[in-house]
Amino acid sequence: MNTDTKLRKTRRISAQAQRTEILDAASEMLAKLGPDGLSVRKLATSLGTSTMVIYTAFGGKEGLISALYDEAYERMAEMQQNVPRPNNPLEWLARLGAAYRHFALTYPAYYALMISSTLPLPEIQTGHPAADPATINEPVARGIARQRAYHSIEDCVSACQAAAYFDPALKPSDITAVLWATVHGHASLELAGFHATPEDAERAFLLLTSAILTGLLTRKGRTYWTKQQNN
């Protein structure tokens, strides 16, 4: 058993290295050709190997795009955590929203992958029943990046509620859902070419975010927000 775990460990490491190598090429192909242009065969030939390595590493195309999906949320979560966190949670919230839009515009292919509901999302929603610790690997970790990105906003919302900027009677998840839908709706339309010019998109985003905030804020939050806007 001791040797067994040791063996597995070394194997896992090399396998992990190969996984990341494949994933890098796949993400590059994804960014260049989009979700539809991603092909298992083209990926294999670009790596100079056979298609089987993708199957042994990811189980198939579904597993591959699932890993890319996770990586997309990983990048989003990273971008959110790189947002400078000011003292005031409202300003933090505004920057998080801008970061969301910035992510969508920077990685349109990843964003398209994230919002394409072709993957089996429901299983992510429900928590996993605690599995054997020996088998805790990437499959179990599916969706944790997604939840990390989500909770990043929910934490900010809770902070805003603690500061009495949002109604404390409201469920934080409801407010988060509203804000998420807001920025997602705008980013989705902007990427689809809804606005004629980037200036139109920028103006619409500002109008949208300020409107949803003033509509959601308490009196105290509104006064702070309008005071902040006039600087």
Added chain:
Amino acid sequence: MNTDTKLRKTRRISAQAQRTEILDAASEMLAKLGPDGLSVRKLATSLGTSTMVIYTAFGGKEGLISALYDEAYERMAEMQQNVPRPNNPLEWLARLGAAYRHFALTYPAYYALMISSTLPLPEIQTGHPAADPATINEPVARGIARQRAYHSIEDCVSACQAAAYFDPALKPSDITAVLWATVHGHASLELAGFHATPEDAERAFLLLTSAILTGLLTRKGRTYWTKQQNN
């Protein structure tokens, strides 16, 4: 020439009948199997014909889904126009937003097709250079249903501005973009299974719409809206 046009006319009519026949089967298949399950070959065999009829009628799969895309917006525009129009434009707006969400939940496959940006949308945005009137047929009409659905909301927005519910200084297109992004963002998340229960989705939709309205309304509009909500 007279006989020629006569000939073409009769041919057009039969071709149109065949087009609608194909489109009906295609929309049924779309609703049942989703955008990914739509196959030219399966469609042809279900119609008892060869794949060539789809190619002569629509030029290929791209033309077919483009026609389905148009039909989707046609249904949405129809659903919007079936919305009872109250005297007050604000209430009209609220019903239009609810109708949008209702459409997305009723025809998820059509909605998925509408928001899938895999089609060449940009060409719809730009107007067509006036073509030879003899060649004015469906290809030229591409996107008019889309614009109809869009203008239906923009008209409502303008009416709200005329009633001083929205700031008249704002561009109607900006307000429309904001509202569109709002309902689209929510419907997209709800269809993706973002909310745990339908009650959560309903509550989030109400919170979202009321927040975006109160944030966008003028003082006059806000007083009317809150008074209306308390009934």
Added chain:
DNA sequence: GCGCTTAAAATAACACTGTTATATATTTCT
């Protein structure tokens, strides 16, 4: 109505895709 012309539909083939079965190395453990 017949023959000619033209267009449409059926057939088959092509170039792809993801996936899987089989065979060949390659690695791993006894």
Added chain:
DNA sequence: AGAAATATATAACAGTGTTATTTTAAGCGC
């Protein structure tokens, strides 16, 4: 080193959209 297990390469299968070719049908002048 030999044996067992695993991963890779090769090739084949079942699909897809599309196109070339052949067959069929329709329309029109005579």
